[in-house]
Amino acid sequence: MRGSGATLRMWRADYANASLYNHSEGRHAIALLGVNNVSIRGVTVRESGGDGVYVGTGHLRKTGAVCRDVQIVDATLTQNYRQGMSVIAVEGLVVENTVLSATDGTPPMAGVDFEPNDESHPLRGVRFTNVTASANRGRGFQFSLTRNSPATPPLDIIFERCAVEGGGSFGISLSGSGYGGIPSGGSLIFRNITVRDTEGSGLLVENKNGGATMVLENVALTNVSTAGGAPIWLEGQTRDCLGVSFSGVEVWDDRARRPVKVLGNVSQMSGGITVHNAALPPADCSFGTRPLPGVSMVCDPNA
Numbered sequence: 001m002r003g004s005g006a007t008l009r010m011w012r013a014d015y016a017n018a019s020l021y022n023h024s025e026g027r028h029a030i031a032l033l034g035v036n037n038v039s040i041r042g043v044t045v046r047e048s049g050g051d052g053v054y055v056g057t058g059h060l061r062k063t064g065a066v067c068r069d070v071q072i073v074d075a076t077l078t079q080n081y082r083q084g085m086s087v088i089a090v091e092g093l094v095v096e097n098t099v100l101s102a103t104d105g106t107p108p109m110a111g112v113d114f115e116p117n118d119e120s121h122p123l124r125g126v127r128f129t130n131v132t133a134s135a136n137r138g139r140g141f142q143f144s145l146t147r148n149s150p151a152t153p154p155l156d157i158i159f160e161r162c163a164v165e166g167g168g169s170f171g172i173s174l175s176g177s178g179y180g181g182i183p184s185g186g187s188l189i190f191r192n193i194t195v196r197d198t199e200g201s202g203l204l205v206e207n208k209n210g211g212a213t214m215v216l217e218n219v220a221l222t223n224v225s226t227a228g229g230a231p232i233w234l235e236g237q238t239r240d241c242l243g244v245s246f247s248g249v250e251v252w253d254d255r256a257r258r259p260v261k262v263l264g265n266v267s268q269m270s271g272g273i274t275v276h277n278a279a280l281p282p283a284d285c286s287f288g289t290r291p292l293p294g295v296s297m298v299c300d301p302n303a
Contacts, residue, residue, distance in 0.1 A: 004042035004074075012081050015049030016105060025082045025106055026050045034058030034065030044076040052077030052100075056088035057121070066122060068092050081105035084136065085112040089121035094129075101134040109138030111164070114157075116145065122153040124186075131162045139173050140164030140198065143188065146177040154186030155212040164195040164202075171195035171224060174214060176207040176239055186212040193219045199227040201261070202251075206235040210242040210268060217245075222252040230261035232273070234292075237264040246271035246295055253277040259297070262290040272296040 008029055015021050027049025032038055034057050045052040053072065058064030066089040075098045077084040084100030087093065100111035108115075111133025114123055133140035141164060164171040172195060176182045193216075195202040202221030208214065224231045231251045234241055241264065249271070251259045256279040269292050275285040277300075285299035 001040045002042060006042070007044040007046060009046050010048045012047035012049060012079060012105065015081060021049075023106070024049060027081070028052075028054040029080070030054070032056070032067050032070060034067060035070070036068045038067070038069070039071040040073070040075060041071070042074045044078065046078045046080070048080045050081055051083040051086045052080040053085045054088070055086065055090050055093065057117075066091060070094070072096075072098055074098065076101070078102050079104070083108065083110050083113050084133070087112065087114045087123065087126070088117055089123070090126065091122055092125040094127050095131055096129045098131050099134060100131065100136065102136065104137040107138060108142060108144070109136055110142040111136045111140045111167075113139075113142040113144060116147055116152070118147060119149040119152045124153060124156040126157040128159045128162055131159070132165060133163070133167065134165040135167060137168045139169045139200070140167050140171045140195065141173070143174040145182045146175060148177065148182050150184035150211060152183040155183050155188050156186050158189045158191065159193060160191045162193050164198060166197045168199050170200040170204040171198045171202040171221070173204040174206070174208055176209055182208060182211045184211045187215060188212055189215045189217065190219055191217045194222065195220070195224055196222040197226065198224045201225050201229055201233040202231050204233045204235075205241055205244055206233075207237065207239040208241050208243065209239050214244045216247065216249050218248040220250045220252065223254075230258050232260040234260065234266045235263040236266045241266045242268040244269050246273050250274045250276065254279055256280060256287065258287040258289040259285065260289045260292070262292065267293065270294045272298060274298045274300060276300040
């Protein structure tokens, strides 16, 4: 599908009108169900009654063929009702130079939500480059891996030179399961990422067991948690939160508050976080953050 300058538009306002339509999350503009070798370029997709683009298995079922070798390039997915994009199961997904914006209507309302429906669903060969999630009502880049298990194929996901700008919730979030946990192998890498002006924490990692490694490399969180709370939130309540690497992670803030909120069993972390915050004492910018063994917290004395 090539459509430089073309717009695929639905009528979101009508779908939100209960006198016209029953409530639904599934009125997607583009639904890719178990397809191979699909390219979508230069298209604006707006005002769907569900997702701008849905990438899933055949017939919207838990079982069936997964999508393979999908490219979405130079696209704008905006003002959709449920998500800018949902990714359920895929082997080979390239998204480049794309904007996911202004999702609003019914939860989750994310820019992109990776949410497998079954432990057999793979998320492999996923590459997001120069993708911006902007002003979505929900989260920017969301990973809802609550139906994965150690038996799930290893993750293979890289986000590079991407951004989250504004939004009504978290910037980047990874949620594991209190039952089976996330895949036992692979990696989820964020490299050269900016997150700014989100109402929720710039980064949330919860119930991530010791499976796939999460790597944060050169990630800047600026003026996040505008509605309150900490810029980074790590939680291991229903399951341990393990295995996150911080490399060149920076928090830019101007409020007297702890930079990291730690709840439950959080361990096996590594790397360092630099805090730029003139409202905190330069000698100790942790501001009561519970120590994270393996993670250094460096205070910028010139903030």
